Amino acid sequence: MGTPGTSIRYRTDNKTYRLQTGQTPIVRPPLYNEYGLDNFPNGMNAVVAVISYTGYDMDDAMILNKSAHERGFAHGTIYKTKVIRLDENERTNKARSKSARAINKLFGFAPDSFVSAATRSKLDSDGLPHIGAKVTEGDPLCASHNVTYDPAKTSSVAYINNDGVTQLHKYKDSEVAYVEEVRLLGAESGAEPCQSLSIKLRIPRSPVIGDKFSSRHGQKGVCSQKWPAIDMPFSESGIIPDIIINPHAFPSRMTIGMFVESLAGKAGALHGLAQDSSPWRFTEQDTAGDYFGEQLRLAGYNHHGNEPMYSGITGREFAADIYQGVVFYQRLRHMVNDKFQVRTTGPVTQLTGQPIKGRAKGGGIRVGEMERDALLAHGCAFLLQDRLMGCSDYRREWVCKGCGSFLSTQPTVWGGALGGRRGKGTGVVRCRRCARKLADVIEEGSEVGIGEEWEDGSGEKWVGGEDTTIVAIPGVLRYLDVELSAMGVRMRFNVGP
Amino acid sequence: MDYGAMDIDQVGPRVIIRESFPNRADFVLEHVDLAFANSLRRTMLAEVPTMAIDLVEVDENTSVLADEFIAHRLGLIPLNSKQIEDVLYTRDCDCDQYCENCSITLTMHAKCTGDEIMKVYARDLVVAEPRPNEWVGNPVITDEAGLGPVICKLRKGQAVRMKCIAKKGIAKEHAKWAPTSAIGFEYDPNNKLRHLDYWYEVDPIKEWPVDDRNASWESEGGPQQDDETFDYNAVPSRFFFDLESIGNLEPDAVVQQGIKVMQQKLAAVLQELAGDENRNGNAGGDGFGVQEPDGMQGGDYGVDQGYTTPYVNPGATSQWGGGATPYGATPYGQSGWNQ
Ligand SMILES: [Zn+2]
Ligand SMILES: [Zn+2]
Numbered sequence: 001m002g003t004p005g006t007s008i009r010y011r012t013d014n015k016t017y018r019l020q021t022g023q024t025p026i027v028r029p030p031l032y033n034e035y036g037l038d039n040f041p042n043g044m045n046a047v048v049a050v051i052s053y054t055g056y057d058m059d060d061a062m063i064l065n066k067s068a069h070e071r072g073f074a075h076g077t078i079y080k081t082k083v084i085r086l087d088e089n090e091r092t093n094k095a096r097s098k099s100a101r102a103i104n105k106l107f108g109f110a111p112d113s114f115v116s117a118a119t120r121s122k123l124d125s126d127g128l129p130h131i132g133a134k135v136t137e138g139d140p141l142c143a144s145h146n147v148t149y150d151p152a153k154t155s156s157v158a159y160i161n162n163d164g165v166t167q168l169h170k171y172k173d174s175e176v177a178y179v180e181e182v183r184l185l186g187a188e189s190g191a192e193p194c195q196s197l198s199i200k201l202r203i204p205r206s207p208v209i210g211d212k213f214s215s216r217h218g219q220k221g222v223c224s225q226k227w228p229a230i231d232m233p234f235s236e237s238g239i240i241p242d243i244i245i246n247p248h249a250f251p252s253r254m255t256i257g258m259f260v261e262s263l264a265g266k267a268g269a270l271h272g273l274a275q276d277s278s279p280w281r282f283t284e285q286d287t288a289g290d291y292f293g294e295q296l297r298l299a300g301y302n303h304h305g306n307e308p309m310y311s312g313i314t315g316r317e318f319a320a321d322i323y324q325g326v327v328f329y330q331r332l333r334h335m336v337n338d339k340f341q342v343r344t345t346g347p348v349t350q351l352t353g354q355p356i357k358g359r360a361k362g363g364g365i366r367v368g369e370m371e372r373d374a375l376l377a378h379g380c381a382f383l384l385q386d387r388l389m390g391c392s393d394y395r396r397e398w399v400c401k402g403c404g405s406f407l408s409t410q411p412t413v414w415g416g417a418l419g420g421r422r423g424k425g426t427g428v429v430r431c432r433r434c435a436r437k438l439a440d441v442i443e444e445g446s447e448v449g450i451g452e453e454w455e456d457g458s459g460e461k462w463v464g465g466e467d468t469t470i471v472a473i474p475g476v477l478r479y480l481d482v483e484l485s486a487m488g489v490r491m492r493f494n495v496g497p
Numbered sequence: 498m499d500y501g502a503m504d505i506d507q508v509g510p511r512v513i514i515r516e517s518f519p520n521r522a523d524f525v526l527e528h529v530d531l532a533f534a535n536s537l538r539r540t541m542l543a544e545v546p547t548m549a550i551d552l553v554e555v556d557e558n559t560s561v562l563a564d565e566f567i568a569h570r571l572g573l574i575p576l577n578s579k580q581i582e583d584v585l586y587t588r589d590c591d592c593d594q595y596c597e598n599c600s601i602t603l604t605m606h607a608k609c610t611g612d613e614i615m616k617v618y619a620r621d622l623v624v625a626e627p628r629p630n631e632w633v634g635n636p637v638i639t640d641e642a643g644l645g646p647v648i649c650k651l652r653k654g655q656a657v658r659m660k661c662i663a664k665k666g667i668a669k670e671h672a673k674w675a676p677t678s679a680i681g682f683e684y685d686p687n688n689k690l691r692h693l694d695y696w697y698e699v700d701p702i703k704e705w706p707v708d709d710r711n712a713s714w715e716s717e718g719g720p721q722q723d724d725e726t727f728d729y730n731a732v733p734s735r736f737f738f739d740l741e742s743i744g745n746l747e748p749d750a751v752v753q754q755g756i757k758v759m760q761q762k763l764a765a766v767l768q769e770l771a772g773d774e775n776r777n778g779n780a781g782g783d784g785f786g787v788q789e790p791d792g793m794q795g796g797d798y799g800v801d802q803g804y805t806t807p808y809v810n811p812g813a814t815s816q817w818g819g820g821a822t823p824y825g826a827t828p829y830g831q832s833g834w835n836q
Contacts, residue, residue, distance in 0.1 A: 009561065020566055066672075067668070067672035067675065068672075070671050070672035070673065071573060071672050071673075072569060072573075075569075077563070132555065132558070132564055178563070178564070178565075180563075202563060204563075204565055228543065228669065229542065229543070229668075229672070230538075230539040230542050230543045230669075234682065236681060236682065236683040236708065237679065237681050237739070238679030238680045238681040238682060238739065238741070239679060240679070297706070300706050301706060302704065302705055302706060303704070304696070304704075306696060308693050310535075310682060312539070314531070314532070314535060315531050315532065315534060315535025315536075315538065315682070316531060316692060317684070317685070317692040317693050318692075318693065319692065319693060319694050320693075320694065320696065321693065321695060321696055
């Protein structure tokens with residue numbers, strides 16, 4: 001996130017990221033000034049301590065100072081523009097060259113229509129939102145109504161609303177936004193009434209746990225915790241770092257530049273200098289460490305950039321001195337608010353009954369083979385069942401215990417002999433495979449007791465096949481049975497007890 | 498260090514104020530232990546109540562800055578918090594939202610009419626009367642021109658009109674209520690306790706700068722000598738504080754208020770430990786006293802039976818409350834999963 005331009009006020013991008021509280025970097029190359037980049041700030045100078053503290057800075061995570069955040073550190077905004085077209089669903093041919101008589105919708109409340117007080121409070125009397133209004137999911141963004149063109153009336157009201165119904169165009173995103181600007185997009189000719197609207201929304205995005213940050217050396221990390229300032233380590237002069245990162249981020253990546261920037265930034269902050277970060281200014285004999293180290297020494301600091309620090313929680317001095325300096329940090333546009341995914345139940349695919357994919361559609365995250373193995377290794381069989389069946393394609397299915405088939409069970413219907421509800425389902429399920437036709441049984445001469453016979457939907461009478469039961473299975477199991485049977489393979493399930 | 502002699506001479510903590518400025522206090526705290534000194538530091542940083550703008554009603558804002566951004570800037574403006582005991586916390590007040598007893602209203606009304614860019618300063622905040630006392634709520638202005646911090650800039654025709662409600666609060670809740678910008682804290686500047694193991698290339702004494710003032714304040718003076726024996730039982734007892742106030746409270750008031758807050762908290766702990774016979778029937782029976790209200794939910798803290806294994810569970814109900822899965826009957830038509 002940064003400052004994408006000087007004309008943000010007049011732009012209507014679909015999505016723009018903006019940093020609210022940008023600063024000029026202490027450490028910078030000469031071209032930074034030449035290009036006038038101070039007009040487009042894209043980060044902040046953060047006091048960074050390189051220390052493994054509380055474990056919340058493990059693995060490229062970083063700890064943010066909660067007070068720094070409250071003072072505005074890395075606050076950002078997203079601007080989104082929503083265009084609302086009234087002519088959207090109509091004949092999209094004719095290339096928008098609509099005549100005055102083809103218009104059948106107008107913005108605003110229908111005259112004399114009932115509008116709830118809640119809507120009235122959210123929209124202005126013209127049916128458009130108030131500038132600066134807060135909108136949450138489901139709130140109306142604007143109102144419109146149906147009209148018909150009245151050619152006889154050539155005065156100002158040439159469009160007449162007949163149904164008295166107001167349609168509301170809703171804000172569908174789940175995030176809170178503020179109305180920044182409303183633009184009425186008039187017709188090309190200027191003769192027809194306004195048919196589309198462009199609403200610019202402002203979404204505040206203060207940094208939260210899970211947001212991504214980076215120094216200019218590719219040392220990116222995710223905020224894992226916002227510690228209260230009193231719990232953060234502090235130096236003898238009382239400086240509390242804005243960011244804590246883990247020392248293990250350095251050895252393998254060898255981003256020496258970040259160390260030098262930290263040193264230069266610290267010296268620059270102490271002396272009030274903007275440091276030159278041009279490469280190749282130093283040699284093996286005359287090193288950057290010595291140059292900036294000397295500046296630090298003059299300011300009364302250790303020339304390696306280390307400082308004795310104290311635990312904020314106990315007040316005890318750490319056994320190791322801590323590398324602390326000032327590094328320019330950027331806020332990256334990958335934020336949890338755009339990425340988090342959660343589901344217990346929700347939409348499923350038609351075929352299998354399993355959850356659909358995709359964050360936007362409310363889908364699930366797959367518990368794959370590796371995840372399954374992990375759960376098995378932990379002995380969490382019950383949890384595994386819940387993931388793989390309970391929260392997925394749980395189904396209760398009739399099965400025949402006699403022949404072990406899902407596919408041969410079928411519901412029975414009321415026969416003529418048993419009363420007037422002929423053809424209606426009885427709720428009893430029998431196995432047709434294990435049953436015999438009533439006619440055959442009678443022909444054989446066997447006894448058929450009262451109520452022993454049952455009827456299928458096509459009027460055929462049967463006897464037997466009572467050994468059915470309901471089992472809970474994953475829906476795809478039955479689907480597999482169907483697919484296999486189509487290939488001439490029969491599955492047989494031994495249902496106990 | 499001769500601790501025995503000192504205990505006779507000196508009982509209880511001692512404070513030596515070394516330097517005092519309008520917004521800074523440099524003092525030494527002696528004869529306390531580390532936990533106490535750090536508690537004081539933490540309290541002064543985060544729990545001394547001050548005033549700050551907490552609610553902003555935006556009537557008009559045609560500036561280039563968003564409402565919430567200006568509101569945030571307003572919140573960070575330091576407001577005089579002298580004798581803040583006169584102000585109630587809104588949560589303790591009888592009023593519905595806020596009132597004169599628990600808040601101070603400041604209004605900002607500015608419009609740029611000239612061709613030049615106009616700056617709106619903290620001095621343009623108008624404090625409404627009456628208020629709990631004559632100081633509380635005044636924006637802190639320390640610059641020579643008497644302007645205070647810039648809130649926003651306006652171009653010709655732009656205007657801001659906002660009603661700001663300042664409330665009493667502490668920095669634990671939001672950093673805008675912080676009374677200090679930083680508190681310097683140091684003990685054992687000569688590292689005689691060897692809490693710190695200095696990293697060095699050749700010679701730690703040459704490479705590590707020492708705060709001379711603090712180092713020489715220690716009566717023993719000078720770094721560890723080779724022939725000196727290491728007293729591994731020694732604990733820090735002298736703490737060098739350097740407190741910098743934001744301006745809403747005088748530095749000595751910050752210290753006093755910090756001590757007061759700490760006393761109140763300790764009194765609350767003591768009261769809880771002593772136990773209230775009427776409230777807690779068998780006080781002292783479990784040895785834990787009254788439970789933190791937002792602590793573990795329900796149950797007797799001290800008499801937890803611990804984890805009972807769900808296997809071989811003779812009762813019909815399982816650990817998950819009843820024999821049923823969330824889907825009605827248990828799968829496979831059994832009455833309990835472990836039968
Ligand atoms: Zn069968
Ligand atoms: Zn009140």
